[in-house]
Amino acid sequence: MYRNKNKSIINLYREQLAIIVTLFTLLIIAFFSLLILNIYRSHQxxxxxxxxxxxxxxxxxxxxxxxxxxxxxxxxxxxxxxxxxxxxxxxxxxxxxxxxxxxxxxxxxxxxxxxxxxxxxxxxxxxxxxxxxxxxxxxxxxxxxxxxxxxxxxxxxxxxxxxxxxxxxxxxxxxxxxxxxxxxxxxxxxxxxxxxxxxTQVYVNILTGIGILILILLGIFMINTYINLFLPMNQFYRGMTQIGINDISTATPKFKGEELKPIFYEVQTVFNKLKSLINIIEDLSKNVPFRNILDRIFNSFLEYVPYTYIGVALIEDDGEIIKASYVSAAKEHKDLAKRMLGLKAEISSTSLGDVLKSKKARLINDLDEYVKGKKMREYNKILLEEGIKSSITFPLINNDKPIGIIFFSSSKKNVYKKEHVEFLKIVANSIMLSLEEDIFIEDMVISSTLALAVLTEERDPETGEHLNRMKIYSRMLAEYLSKENKYKDVIDMTYINAIERFSPLHDIGKVAIRDDILLKPGKLTKEEFEIMKTHTTYGGKVLRMADENLKKRGRSIFAMGIEIAEGHHEWWNGTGYPYGKQGEEIPLSARIVAVADVLDALTSKRPYKRAFSFQESLDIIIEDSGKHFDPYIINVLLKNIVKFKERYRRFNRNQQ
Structure with a gap:
């Protein structure tokens, strides 16, 4: 018990503290080495x-x-x-x-x-x-x-x-x-x-092994500290009590009592946070979609940081617009994700521009007080209505280039402290690295595929901006359908963004159709039409092959694109192609795109027809409701027809 008889308690304390601090420092160095290694190897x-x-x-x-x-x-x-x-x-x-x-x-x-x-x-x-x-x-x-x-x-x-x-x-x-x-x-x-x-795994194993060794040494020296310090102090107090100078009931440290519980739980919390951070680093080294990582992060730190909502907004349109792109929220904010996702704002009209310029975190502990006397923005209105009371905002910066904003928010006021900001800053930086890689990979794959679709459209000079117009019509239909009881739990902002993204791929299979058929000004022969019909299955095949390759790397992107490519020529009454599906056997995305595609095709000039007026086109579509088109979707179209007509007029003005 008394291995250091010739040393005073203060000297023992300094020695033991120096050893523990050194081991903690080595542990931190090992951790950040692991972090840097994973970031570097992930980048490689x-x-x-x-x-x-x-x-x-x-x-x-x-x-x-x-x-x-x-x-x-x-x-x-x-x-x-x-x-x-x-x-x-x-x-x-x-x-x-x-x-x-x-x-x-x-x-x-x-x-x-x-x-x-x-x-x-x-x-x-x-x-x-x-x-x-x-x-x-x-x-x-x-x-x-x-x-x-x-x-x-x-x-x-x-x-x-x-x-x-x-x-x-x-x-x-x-x-x-x-x-x-x-x-x-x-x-x-x-x-x-x-x-x-x-x-990468070899290097990670080495650094992990070093970290474990340091933890073992730290445990050994903790025990040593207990033996060399706490036991002698306990003996000292007992000795003082024996000669009547102190009362044992107050002098003896309660190692298993209430006094040490806060210290125990504080140390335990630190190690749990460290473990959670290491788990995030491991996720970053995997090819996991960002939305999954965000959910994992949301569930990892609730015990240590008071938040009920995490939102990520990304910069678009060359830095002019910021868009709510990813959301993870607690059950108490049941409609927050649906209302926020896809919401856009001009950066210059918001205070977020100042956050991006300063590159520093912003802490708001009372959102009601913060917005008082200011112009109420749509996103702040939604946050307050959904019960958000405070937040920490971090700019996501990579190589001095802003890519977005991340918000950690709580349903309670005055809950955030400086230490929360510092801890979440590490999480925000990890999110930024994963987010940038996820965006880059998905955009690269989809942009390459969309470029092929655009190339197919450009083979026919009369189609012009068809892809852009039908994409906008498709998004409008999906948005209005999402407000109907039948689809309010099916169509969310993720679905709406996806249909906008993938609807232009509907005719990608036409890349396989010969020009003499694709560009024929007159009516196709029966044999030519059979060839033309294959563009649906060919398009599905192309996108399915791309998706299978992505699945080998843990991703799947083109599921909706495949539905649209194969199903946009199916008819509600089962007389369409390629599979003769009918009714709700046809995927909803394909039924939406079918209406948007025909609406623009009818109102546009083609080599084989004139451009019909909006009303003429609408009459044709109404006549085919229940035959070609889903009657429910046509009813929603008619319910919002003023908006579609306004959009049609804007298209015509832009072409003039």
Missing amino acids: GTILTNSLANQSTLTQVLAKDANRIFEIDSVLKVYNGNGESKNTLQNKMNSTLKELQQSRDAYQKQYNSIKHGYITYNNKKVSFKGISNDELNKIFQQHDKIWSQYNYNINIILTNKNTLTDLLKSTRYINENNQTLLNQNDKITSIIQIYNSNQ
């Missing part, structure tokens, strides 16, 4: 994912450009003066040839880098030279064999001096081997990502 993994995914995208671009060149060349060689001018076609040919060459060169350059064990992305180099894999080398050999012939056929196309037969052979080879090239790239990507993930 993102670069690898983006670069390797770009290889697959480039193979698709190569095949698309080859097909496009063959189509244009076919038209030029039999040009009869109809349709687009010869100069216009030649310009399209030159532009596509240039794009094909650039894509081929970019693919070759990146592939050479991958073979040498590194990739370069935005002037950043990521190495994986430590990888040793016979399977990878075998894939390289198979890839080189196919790529040699693939590249040879691209060169044939690039010469632009071939007969249609030669061009057809080269284009056919590229189309037939494109999927093989994609599969090989996917295998290369999978092997490299597994290697990168394993390397």
